Amino acid sequence: MTPLPEHLRQANRARTQEAEKRARTALTELVKAGKPISFTAVAHRAGVSTDFLYRSPQLRTRIEKHRTKIGAAPPDAADPPNDASTSAVVRALSARLKRQQEAHREEAARLRKALQVAQGENLDLRRRLARYETD
Structure with a gap:
């Protein structure tokens, strides 16, 4: 297999750096907004794949660090209240x-x-x- 020409390698490198920048920005925005941090949320917000995030050691470390900081996700507002009548019905x-x-x-x-x-x-x-x- 022939190696890629230099201009294609540079374009690939630039595209990767731009995607990393978008992912870092998305992570920062999610943290500031107090939203739950996950690979899926960051990937969706940045317009990259979760595979890309997992393969990038720096991004992966940052996401895992923020994910453990937040801990468990807050209870969903759609959950029914904990009263006796609801429990009896359930x-x-x-x-x-x-x-x-x-x-x-x-x-x-x-x-x-x-x-x-x-x-x-x-x-x-x-x-x-x-x-x-x-x-």
Whole structure:
């Protein structure tokens, strides 16, 4: 394989440096805004791939450092409040879901068994038909 011409190497280097600059800027903006830091968030904001961030040792180190600083993400505002009525509803729905799952499992097992019986009967009838046709 022939080496790249110098002008293409320079263009590649410039493109990489520009992408690194965008990633550093995106990381700084996310930190200042107090947003959760992740490789995906930085990549999306900078317009680069997550693979690019993982392959860049300096960017990777900075993102991991900021990611551990923030810790766990704050609770989502869409989470329901923790009151007794909500818990009771969740428990009731969970129990109902478990009963339905068990009923579906039993029905699937019953249908599987019926299918096996039907396939056995089908095979038996084919064998009997083959015996009559050869005579």
